[in-house]
Amino acid sequence: MKEVEAKENLRFKIRHSAAHVMAEAVLNLFPGTKVGIGPPTNDGFYYDFDCSEAFTAEHLKKIEKEMKRIIKSQKKFSGVSVSRKIAREKFKDQKYKLEIIDGIPEEEEITIWNHETWEDICRGGHVESTNQIPAFKLLDVAGAYWRGNEKNPMLQRIYGTAWESKDALKSYLSKLEEAAKRDHRKLGTSLELFYFDPMAPSMPFFYPKGAKLLNLLMDYMRQKYQYYEYQEVMTPQIFDSKLWDLSGHSEHFKENMFFTETENRTMGLKPMNCPAHYLIFRSQLHSYRDLPVRLADFGRLHRNERSGVSHGLTRVKSFSQDDAHIFCRFDQIEDEIKAFLSLLEEIYQDFGFEEPLYHLSLRPKERSGTDQVWDESEKIMKKILDNSNKKYLVQEGEGAFYGPKIDVMIPDAIGREWQLGTVQLDFFAAKKFKLNYFSNESQKQEPIVIHRAIFGSLERFLGILIEHYGGAFPFWLSPTQYILIPISENQFSYCDKVNKELSKFGLRGNVDKTSDRLNAKIRKAQLNKTPLMIICGDKEVDSDSLTIRFRDGENVSNIKTNALNILNNDPIKIKDDETLLKLLKP
RNA sequence: GCCUCGGUAGCUCAAUGGCAGAGCAGCUGAUUUGUAAUCAGCAGGUUGUGGGUUCAACUCCCUCCCGGGGCUCCA
The missing domain is CATH 3.40.50.800 (Anticodon-binding domain)
Known part of the structure; x- marks a missing residue:
């Protein structure tokens, strides 16, 4: 474990240093460029630039050459701590750096790292000399808003990768090649699984073979539902916008929804199944003896994603999910989540996925439900993860406003991580939709709603499977x-x-x-x-x-x-x- | 939405201001074959869309559509 950490630490230093060298190279070649930030990443590094010229592949080659020159010249890295005033003076021409300086809390020290010919405000973490960057390659240039905020100016981000040896770089590049070969968009065409048509942008058309795969996934899931006592329902495609007002989608999700007018009513295409399931639950009486009620739905959902975010099958505007909502009593939460996680692991094993990593997201600042309910439910979720020895990370403040959740991360055949399943408690839905059941004392009680999915979107899951198997399905x-x-x-x-x-x-x-x-x-x-x-x-x-x-x-x-x-x-x-x-x- | 790159035959790609081409796939015919491509012929296009510049536009300019890469892994 220590060795792995040391290696990661070295890679981090190499990449961070490479980012600095790249910034110098860019400034040498394009004087007057303003620089943003340049951190190391999991596979490499990037640096953001504000330059009037648009960088091309040719430019990247030149920048690489200049970087090699700097690396060869063996500049030493060193860091000093400076006063706010000196820092401001040194970077007076770098407006983004000034913003960073002003954003550093008073009590925190400002450090500047240099490699002789270039300096940067930086927490540190560098190799000793530029020549300790043994292997790197610039990969791509892309737009990136300053600080990720679209109200800010758009900078040019140059992505690169850097490694401790030429061999490590080479194996990383061949990993990229392998991933490109498995790209589900390519295989989707060559295996005749699906295609896209401008007549319905970002909405896949499935050829017979692709449709067969989706149906096989649903058949498979239906078998599991049978055993795990879920009941499949079918619900409409469009609903009166009053439903979306009630569910809160009109307020929070409107931009992502499709609407249509008919007979003076505004109807909204469903982006999620939950409200429809609440209506179903509400339409009949429920006794405490009937719970839990588990309603499953493969209904087609439509989400009007902003243009520019679609990606093959993994981000589409029309899709279906292995969606289900469990209506249960508070005392049933533990058993329900346990059963769900065991179902989920059983399923991932059938597809040959390695052990999942769980993300437990706890209460956010703004939330509904009492602290007592949050305390208890978070305790339950932690207990389940601890008792079953599952690998998990706790994410404070990342839960939904209506309850805590567990997201499931899965590594595929070539080591990439995907977020697939999710299970979310909901303390809010019952109140909002007036859902209730009769207790053993014949009192109206509000059920807890559990949102859960294992494949997530069937389309996205199929995309992941195509890449996982490289097109050679079992x-x-x-x-x-x-x-x-x-x-x-x-x-x-x-x-x-x-x-x-x-x-x-x-x-x-x-x-x-x-x-x-x-x-x-x-x-x-x-x-x-x-x-x-x-x-x-x-x-x-x-x-x-x-x-x-x-x-x-x-x-x-x-x-x-x-x-x-x-x-x-x-x-x-x-x-x-x-x-x-x-x-x-x- | 924004930045950037791209869109040529079903697919993969040529042609950079001067006659739109190749391979595969398709069709027709011949061949009837023992473990990763049989041979020959034919057909296939409003070069994403609409406009502009030019004697001449796939090529240059503008509009729109669609797609690729990306838009905090926070000095």
Whole structure:
């Protein structure tokens, strides 16, 4: 652990130093540029510049060259502590730096770090000399508001990466390449899963294979719902805007909603399911014996995101969720959250995700509900996480105004973190929507509402899965599980017969009857990452058997068609190709 | 929304002011093949949209649309 920390610390210093060197290089090449901030990041560093010229890829090359010159000249880093007055004097031409100086509390010391030819207000954390920046590369330039506030001027942010060795840099760059290859937007096109059309911007159209995947995800979730006693409901798409006034969406979410007028009424497209579920709950009487009530909904949601934030499937304007709301008594919270977390971990395991990291968000400054309710519920959530030995971080003040929440972070196959599941307590909904149940003394009581999701948005989850699997879905999720490949026309009818039998077993696939040669058919199936290529020539027809090529290139012969029936016994168990091979290899 | 880069055939990409092209995919024909591309022919375009400059615009200028990168990991 210590070693890891030391390494991270060194990387931090290298990156922070590289940011300073980059700032000097930019000022040398573009005199008069105003500088913003330049921190190290998880993978590299950036620095913000206010320069009249727009930086291009050519400029980045020049800046890199200048940085290399500075690095070679072995400038020593050192820091001094200075008075406010001196600091202001030194940076009198740097308006952003002056703002930073003025923002530093009186009692705090101001330190300036320099590497001889350049100085910066800086807390420190640098290597000793510029030549201790062994490997770096500038990656990209992008716009960034000063201090992230869109009322402030837009600066140009140059992103770079820096590492302790050339090899480390190289492996980072190849990781980026690997990620680019797995980009779900690319694979979405080449695997024919979905596309976007300007006629409905940022709203995905799913081709049959993409729709199959979404349906498989829903089928899977419905099975879990059955076991975990959720009840699926279906609710309308548009609601009278009075509902959104009541829910508070009109006040807080209006910019993100679509509205339509009809017969002098304003109707709003739902951006969330919760209010609809409250209406359902409210429409019937509930006894304390009936609780918890768990309402699940795959309804389509629309959110009018600001243009410029959409990204493939991971940020869209039209999507559905594995959304559910649990209405329960206060004393049921603990069991409900426990059950939810166990369901969630069970599900992530089925998709081959590693252990999640939990973020526990506690009471924010502005909140509803009494302190007593917050005390107790936060205690419950902590207890659950502690008792089950889960890895978690506490985020003070990050909870929703209506209750504390747990968000779930998941690392994918190439180590990137995604926020997927969430579970949020809500002490507010019942009051607002007049939800109640009858207690054992026949008194009206307000239920606690628990908002929860595991996939989050199905579209986004699919995007993450595409990248997680690199497009090679496990057998149970593959839209096309097999391709029957007749070697010549002579085996067409045999293939048709086998195809019918396999589809009786519930397997998905088809016969490749093109006039391509075997090689080409295999190549096509491989590029589509089809799990099973079932090859039929005269040999197979004569022995009434099949030869199966797996997508890793492995072959198994003399398989009877009936043997494939076991693939549909418990398909979710077939999480990887190894399991698949073992099942079919005699 | 804002900054910036981009948009050429279904896909991947050429052509930088002077006749819009290639590979793959598609179609037609031939071939019937044993583990990652058979051969030949044909067809495919209002160069995102609308306007402007020019003898001439994919190319230069403006408008809009769509997409990519990003918009505190806080000196």
